[in-house]
Amino acid sequence: xxxxxxxxxxxxxxxxxxxxxxxxxxxxxxxxxxxxxxxxxxxxxxxxxxxxxxxxxxxxxxxxxxxxxxxxxxxxxxxxxxxxxxxxxxxxxxxxxxxxxxxxxxxxxxxxxxxxxxxxxxxxxxxxxxxxxxxxxxxxxxxxxxxxxxxxxxxxxxxxxxxxxxxxxxxxxxxxxxxxxxxxxxxxxxxxxxxxxxxxxxxxxxxxxxxxxxxxxxxxxxxxxxxxxxxxxxxxxxxxxxxxxxxxxxxxxxxxxxxxxxxxxxxxxxx
Amino acid sequence: xxxxxxxxxxxxxxxxxxxxxxxxxxxxxxxxxxxxxxxxxxxxxxxxxxxxxxxxxxxxxxxxxxxxxxxxxxxxxxxxxxxxxxxxxxxxxxxxxxxxxxxxxxxxxxxxxxxxxxxxxxxxxxxxxxxxxxxxxxxxxxxxxxxxxxxxxxxxxxxxxxxxxxxxxxxxxxxxxxxxxxxxxxxxxxxxxxxxxxxxxxxxxxxxxxxxxxxxxxxxxxxxxxxxxxxxxxxxxxxxxxxxxxxxxxxxxxxxxxxxxxxxxxxxxxxxxxxxxxxxxxxxxxxxxxxxxxxxxxxxxxxxxxxxxxxxxxxxxxxxxxxxxxxxxxxxxxxxxxxxxxxxxxxxxxxxxxxxxxxxxxxxxxxxxxxxxxxxxxxxxxxxxxxxxxxxxxxxxxxxxxxxxxxxxxxxxxxxxxxxxxxxxxxxxxxxxxxxxxxxxxxx
Numbered sequence: 001x002x003x004x005x006x007x008x009x010x011x012x013x014x015x016x017x018x019x020x021x022x023x024x025x026x027x028x029x030x031x032x033x034x035x036x037x038x039x040x041x042x043x044x045x046x047x048x049x050x051x052x053x054x055x056x057x058x059x060x061x062x063x064x065x066x067x068x069x070x071x072x073x074x075x076x077x078x079x080x081x082x083x084x085x086x087x088x089x090x091x092x093x094x095x096x097x098x099x100x101x102x103x104x105x106x107x108x109x110x111x112x113x114x115x116x117x118x119x120x121x122x123x124x125x126x127x128x129x130x131x132x133x134x135x136x137x138x139x140x141x142x143x144x145x146x147x148x149x150x151x152x153x154x155x156x157x158x159x160x161x162x163x164x165x166x167x168x169x170x171x172x173x174x175x176x177x178x179x180x181x182x183x184x185x186x187x188x189x190x191x192x193x194x195x196x197x198x199x200x201x202x203x204x205x206x207x208x209x210x211x212x213x214x215x216x217x218x219x220x221x222x223x224x225x226x227x228x229x230x231x232x233x234x235x236x237x238x239x240x241x242x243x244x245x246x247x248x249x250x251x252x253x254x255x256x257x258x259x260x261x262x263x264x265x266x267x268x269x270x271x
Numbered sequence: 272x273x274x275x276x277x278x279x280x281x282x283x284x285x286x287x288x289x290x291x292x293x294x295x296x297x298x299x300x301x302x303x304x305x306x307x308x309x310x311x312x313x314x315x316x317x318x319x320x321x322x323x324x325x326x327x328x329x330x331x332x333x334x335x336x337x338x339x340x341x342x343x344x345x346x347x348x349x350x351x352x353x354x355x356x357x358x359x360x361x362x363x364x365x366x367x368x369x370x371x372x373x374x375x376x377x378x379x380x381x382x383x384x385x386x387x388x389x390x391x392x393x394x395x396x397x398x399x400x401x402x403x404x405x406x407x408x409x410x411x412x413x414x415x416x417x418x419x420x421x422x423x424x425x426x427x428x429x430x431x432x433x434x435x436x437x438x439x440x441x442x443x444x445x446x447x448x449x450x451x452x453x454x455x456x457x458x459x460x461x462x463x464x465x466x467x468x469x470x471x472x473x474x475x476x477x478x479x480x481x482x483x484x485x486x487x488x489x490x491x492x493x494x495x496x497x498x499x500x501x502x503x504x505x506x507x508x509x510x511x512x513x514x515x516x517x518x519x520x521x522x523x524x525x526x527x528x529x530x531x532x533x534x535x536x537x538x539x540x541x542x543x544x545x546x547x548x549x550x551x552x553x554x555x556x557x558x559x560x561x562x563x564x565x566x567x568x569x570x571x572x573x574x575x576x577x578x579x580x581x582x583x584x585x586x587x588x589x590x591x592x593x594x595x596x597x598x599x600x601x602x603x604x605x606x607x608x609x610x611x612x613x614x615x616x617x618x619x620x621x622x623x624x625x626x627x628x629x630x631x632x633x634x635x636x637x638x639x640x641x642x643x644x645x646x647x648x649x650x651x652x653x654x655x656x657x658x659x660x661x662x663x664x665x666x667x668x669x670x671x672x673x674x675x676x677x678x679x680x681x682x683x684x685x686x687x688x689x690x691x692x693x694x695x696x697x698x699x700x701x702x703x704x705x706x707x708x709x710x711x712x713x714x715x
Contacts, residue, residue, distance in 0.1 A: 016328070016528050037535045044330035044533075063510070063532070131279045145282040157285060160297040162332030164340035165348040165544065166537050167295070169284055171358040174505035174536035242299060252332060 005059075005078065005085045008066030012036060012054040012082075015047025019054075023271050025088045026263065027079065028055040031097030031121075032192060033136075033147070033176040033185030035062030038096065041162060041252035042259060049260075050269030056082065061184050062175075068187040072098075072195040076105035083113055092267045094118040094259065096248055097220065098192050101126060104228075108201035116267045117209045118259055121217055121245045123224035124198035124231070128189045136189045139182035147185070148173045153216030153244025162252045172246060202231040208266040209235040212258055214243035214251070236262065287354060287470070291570050295349025309561045310342040329525060329533075329545065339548050343557035347564055351490070351500050354469040354567075355482055358505030359540035361548065362498060362560060366465060366485025367393055368553035369499030370432075373461055373483055375551065376543040378429045379517065380406025385423040385430075387414045387444055389437025389677050392660070394463070398432075399672075411675070414442045415606065421452045428456065429514060434463040435472060435614070438650075439624050439660050439684040440677035441598040443607035446614060450478025457512040465489070465651070466622055470574040471615050475504040481539065488651025489621075491566035492573050496559040501543060505536030518542060524549075573653065576689040578618030583692045584685065588625050593633075593703040595626035595681060621687040622650060631680040633706040634659045638683070640705035643690065643698035655688035655695050 001014050013036040026046055028039045036043075036055035047053040058075065059066035069075045079102060083091050092115050095103035100122030107114040135143035148169045149157075156168050176185055209232045213225040222239060229235040238258045243251045285293065296307050315334045317323035325331040334340050344362050352360040363369040378384065386398050388411040398409040412419040414437045424431075431453045433444045446462065453460040459480035464472060468489045474482050484490060486498035509518040509531040518538055521527035524546060530538040548554060566573075581599065588597045600611030600619040611619050627633045637657075638646050644655040648663060661673060661680050673679075687695070 013532060016526060016533060018527075035535065037533070040533055041330075041332060044328060045325055048325070048328055048330055062535075129280065135279075142282070145284065146280055149282040149284045155297050155299065158293050158297055159295040159346075159349040159353060160300065161349065163537075163541075164332070164334065164342075164345040165352070165361050165540055166332075166359045167349045167352040167357065170352065170356060171505065171536055174358050177506075178535070256331065 003085055005081050008059055008064070010057065010059065010065070010082070011063035012056045013039070013043055015043035015053040015055065017047040017053075019086070020052050021087055023050060023052040024267055024269050025052045025054065025083070025086070025091040027082065027091050027093050028053070029079065029093065029095040029099030029102050030056070030058065030061070031099055032188035033061075033144070033181070034172070035175050035178065037062070037175055038248060042094070042248060042256050045256055045260065046263070050271035054082065054086065060187075061179060068183055070187055070191055072101045072105055072191050073197070075102040075191070076109055079103070079106045080110045080113060089113065090115050092116040092118075092263055094120070095122065096120045097122070097245065098126065098188055101192060101195050101198055104198055104201045104205065107207065108204040111204070111206065114207060116207055116263060117205065118212070118262060119210065119225075119228075120212045120248055120255065121214065121220045121225070122211055122228060123220040124202060124228040125196065126192040126220065128193040133189050133193060137182055137186035139180060139186065141177065141181065143181060143185055144173050144176045147176060150218045151245040153214065153242065153250060155216070155242045156244050156246060156250040161249065168246065168249060172249070198228065199231055202228055205232045208262070210258070210262040211235060211237045212240065212247060212255055213237065214240045214245065214247045216243055217245040217247070219245040288571050290350065290353045292568050294353035295346040307343060307346050307561060307564055309557050311557055313337050329528065329541075337557070338552050338554045339544060341554075341557050341560070344555050344560040347555070347560040348500065350564065350567060351469075351484070351486070352502055355502045356469075356473050356475050356504075357482065357502040359537040360500050360502040361540050361543050362486070362500045362555040364499065364553040364555050365497045366463075366483065366487060366499035367397065369483045369485070369501045370394060370397065370463065372543050372547040372551065372553065373481060373501050374402060374407065376539060376547050377459070377515075378407045381427060382407050383425050383428045384409045384432055385420055385428055386411050387433030387437060388412060388675050389414045389440050389442050390434050390463070391438045395672070413675070413677075414444045417445045417448050417452070420449050424452070424456045424458070428458055430459050430461055432461045432463070434466065435474065436466045436600065436620060436622070437677065438466070439622070439682065441600060441605070441622060441624050442677060443600065443610050443614070445610060446474060446477045446479060454478070457514055459507045466620050467615065468570060468574060470571050471578075471617050471620060475506070477614060480504050480507040486563045487649070489574065489577065490570065491563040492569070492651065492653050493562070493566050494649060494652040494654065496562040498555050498559050498563045501540070503537060503540045507539075509538060522546075573689060574618060577621035577687060580689060580692050580695065581619070581621040581623060581687040584623060584687050584695065587696050587699070588623065591703065593628050593706055595628050598624040623685040623687060625683055625685065626679065626681040627683055627706055629681075629706055631659075631661070634681055634683055635662070637702040637706040641698050641702040643694055644702075650684075650686040652686065653689050655690060656686040658684050660684050
């Protein structure tokens with residue numbers, strides 16, 4: 001669905017169901033340079049099972065208008081504005097990669113608005129490889145190729161997409177190239193690299209939090225994810241074997257199972 | 272090493288020959304089986320009612336019924352998608368069903384397509400005679416008439432279709448230019464790249480949006496199994512205009528799903544499977560998918576030999592007293608020689624058309640007398656194949672259509688195999704000797 005946030009027309013997938021304000025809201029926040037489509041194997045399930053879902057395209061990404069936001073802090077404030085814009089007072093947040101930084105910061109800033117937090121491939125900081133950052137800021141497609149290489153585990157490099165006929169690396173690459181690379185991936189990578197408040201923000205989080213990590217994640221390794229989770233009181237951690245950073249696609253069913261259990265327990269729907 | 276010479280990080284995603292052997296398959300999820308298992312089953316257990324509903328609603332990935340998807344077929348689909356540089360693929364029971372599903376996913380009654388005139392005879396009949404029964408009309412344009420493709424586009428045109436190298440005349444479409452024409456009009460370019468395989472050409476790198484193959488041919492190579500596939504490039508924006516409402520508007524058949532919104536770069540394949548395969552059902556058997564996978568494992572090795580043998584045969588035929596003309600993109604005076612060098616850098620393919628002196632009677636005598644080359648209605652086998660198109664593959668065309676498709680009565684279509692080149696030439700000598708004395712030989 002399309003709606004306005006801070007004057008810009010924003011697109012969010014509602015998981016194939018009409019947006020219903022009577023249901024609890026789950027907001028999904030994508031990673032650097034990507035779009036709402038990375039969440040298709042999680043969002044549709046929740047939309048058909050009692051929740052209202054918004055898998056956002058961040059400003060300047062996917063089908064959303066406006067310009068990419070330049071800092072994680074701005075993105076965190078923007079998520080709060082999204083909740084206001086759709087007429088809700090609270091929401092459950094799910095983030096992947098850069099989306100974890102955004103949702104951690106948002107939860108720390110707006111503790112009354114956020115009810116549960118689910119982090120996938122998250123870390124307290126995501127410093128960028130300087131060469132990768134330079135390639136992305138120069139709009140070089142090689143940045144996308146490198147990201148797809150590093151983001152998929154050894155198993156994911158062979159394929160094995162849960163949806164028959166889809167091929168991981170080329171699909172992800174096409175999503176990351178769907179808008180101008182330097183204006184999406186380049187801006188996002190710089191925002192990640194500049195963000196230093198992740199560990200401090202984590203210490204302020206007092207709501208139920210889940211971290212899903214993967215053994216073959218090169219971008220946000222398990223030890224970094226655990227370091228973050230250790231700072232969040234009562235945080236749950238689930239580790240997936242034989243899987244890389246794109247766990248929400250590489251091991252979509254496993255991710256959905258863990259996420260379903262966590263959200264339905266801590267943020268149940270009455271519908 | 273100085274900074275000046277430093278290359279920087281390189282992507283280590285697997286390359287063509289590795290993908291040919293491994294893509295789409297994870298042994299650790301299949302009991303450690305090194306070879307792809309043949310899932311010879313019609314259907315798949317649901318964990319519970321909720322799981323069943325989730326699969327039917329496209330909430331989760333997985334298999335329901337082998338008409339719609341099958342794990343063995345799925346490996347083949349991912350493997351071909353990876354080799355083509357595509358986002359997704361849908362395998363079908365034949366190349367013709369891949370073309371039909373592509374058209375039916377793209378078009379509705381009242382729509383129009385612009386189509387190259389130089390195609391396999393069965394494909395010509397599909398576009399000329401069968402699709403009009405569904406209310407889909409086509410305008411044929413000669414493959415070299417790039418401007419003609421532009422002129423033929425109408426308000427209701429939904430795509431341009433053609434074989435990159437036309438069957439059997441070996442005329443090339445200028446794919447980069449024609450893709451610009453298609454994209455300026457907001458419609459996709461669909462390329463049948465059966466003759467090339469992704470080893471010789473990856474059409475997505477030259478502007479194509481959807482690629483179709485008869486996998487029966489070079490991709491399998493062994494001539495044992497029928498199979499086809501459609502592959503999606505993932506770059507076409509279905510939401511750029513209002514030409515494709517079935518891709519962009521809520522679809523009643525899946526609770527109001529918009530394929531373009533939900534699946535973006537894989538939307539076409541998702542729709543082709545969810546609607547086309549569900550409703551028409553030309554699915555590929557797991558056994559045939561497995562057979563094709565065995566062929567793909569050696570694709571690059573075979574294509575190199577196909578192409579080197581073809582170039583040898585071109586030289587042999589050009590010098591032969593019984594040959595009136597030779598058409599192959601490797602010939603320097605072929606009108607598309609320069610374009611072929613650009614689009615087919617790894618080889619110009621193994622299909623040769625040549626004219627035999629003595630016309631139709633000589634052609635018939637040649638085909639009736641070769642012993643090693645097989646006379647049959649297929650191409651792309653590892654064995655050398657010959658046919659006389661005017662009396663075989665294209666025999667259902669009338670005289671005017673034959674002429675428009677670039678066919679003549681003296682034409683022999685040769686699909687060069689990977690036998691020893693000397694044996695192929697020796698066999699052709701027998702055929703040519705007979706062709707020079709057609710009556711004498713036919714009386715023997």
